[in-house]
Amino acid sequence: MTAHDPDIERRLEAFAETCRRRGLKLTHQRTEVFRELTAGAEHPDAETIYRRVSRRIPSISRDTVYRTLATLEEHGLVRRAEMLAGSARFDANMDRHHHFVCNRCGRVYDFYSEAFDEIALPRALSDLGRIELCHVQLRGICADCARAEH
Amino acid sequence: MTAHDPDIERRLEAFAETCRRRGLKLTHQRTEVFRELTAGAEHPDAETIYRRVSRRIPSISRDTVYRTLATLEEHGLVRRAEMLAGSARFDANMDRHHHFVCNRCGRVYDFYSEAFDEIALPRALSDLGRIELCHVQLRGICADCARAEH
DNA sequence: CTTCTAAATCGTAATGATTCTGATTTAGGA
DNA sequence: TCCTAAATCAGAATCATTACGATTTAGAAG
Structure with missing residues (x-):
């Protein structure tokens, strides 16, 4: 760096x-x-x-x-x-990736998942409108914070 | 009602x-x-x-x-x-469901999807921390707004 | 290299969402 | 009925973000 x-x-x-x-x-x-x-x-x-x-x-x-x-x-x-x-x-990593957000410290971790990238949208959705963006977000407690708890 | x-x-x-x-x-x-x-x-x-x-x-x-x-x-x-x-x-519907948010009018539409509910988290994630919540959010233009555009 | 102009910037005020504070009220247990 | 911790109220404060009007500048054209 x-x-x-x-x-x-x-x-x-x-x-x-x-x-x-x-x-x-x-x-x-x-x-x-x-x-x-x-x-x-x-x-x-x-x-x-x-x-x-x-x-x-x-x-x-x-x-x-x-x-x-x-x-x-x-x-x-x-x-x-x-x-x-x-x-x-914000994030300048424009590769397809997803986020894991820690509820305790707020840090945002990137991760990759083909399953998430390729997830099929339910057909019924086309009635609701035109989808432009599909966004999976995970929340939980990150390893650092979990350690700090003990 | x-x-x-x-x-x-x-x-x-x-x-x-x-x-x-x-x-x-x-x-x-x-x-x-x-x-x-x-x-x-x-x-x-x-x-x-x-x-x-x-x-x-x-x-x-x-x-x-x-x-x-x-x-x-x-x-x-x-x-x-x-x-x-x-x-x-906010939303009092606590059944497992997901959201489609219209980028134009901001309305939030509920939808259900077994594929989304059952999506497998990548194994590598357990290194990052303990996941408590997996949340899929779709964005786009809803049918109402799409109609209004023309 | 100079001129021009739309686009971008600056500093600050305004807005919108949410949270805090300190005084007051109240639900529910004794 | 009394008591107390929990909840509420009104309004001030805070935080994130956007708007405003004046000024500057990147990059195109000459």
Whole structure:
């Protein structure tokens, strides 16, 4: 996770490319918000991203962070993880994956599952409307918190 | 859905019984909040419940509605449906079911699916922690809104 | 390299949802 | 009927997010 991680450089290049293709201006702020998300595997909330990017761009405003996250989500560059309470959590890992949220500490863990990816939607659903997104969310107590309980 | 719907009476009796068993005081406010949820199939948010119950108990406070919903959820009497944005939505239907949320109007539709109920969790998950809840949420455009678009 | 303009940003105020506080009331047991 | 912990009330406070009006800037065009 150094300043010159080739993986991150590559993702930033892909990010720049997508922005260009979509007609999104490639601003310093946008790049730094995206870098913050693509650098780590945590799922920080908007406030955390704001705090971290502020160290590099002291003048950035919360509004920009919120708007940028919404824009990136619209263009499929980041994902928003729903929480039962509190703030939304973001993620630049766009591979098909699912989330396990700890009810105690709130951490969001990624996991992969073909069964979940391929789950068949009940036919009756087409009466309800057009499905755009299927989202499985697991909740429970993560191993760390379970250990801490004893 | 009349004032004396026998089904609702039965559910209110079960509610009273659960409260007694759990040592929860059976207050007028609690009963009316629960009645509001068990009477309809919509998924009102806290503010809506507050507004409706206020007609019968003008002195009820928002705080009571919020606290009551949290208490009922804790005791397995209502479910909270997560929303991508906006306010949480509640539901007294405790049968195993899933939600389809319309991205346009925000309505929450219930549906049933054995495939979803019985979905196998990946084995690797047990390393992450203890799963307590598996929740499939679909998003899209409901039939009503799709019609309105044309 | 300069000019132009729509898009993006900034700082702050406003909003909406929810929770907290401290005083008061009440359900249900003794 | 009395007592007490639990629940309620009204309103202030907090937290997350969005809106607003003024200013700046990325990137296209000349």
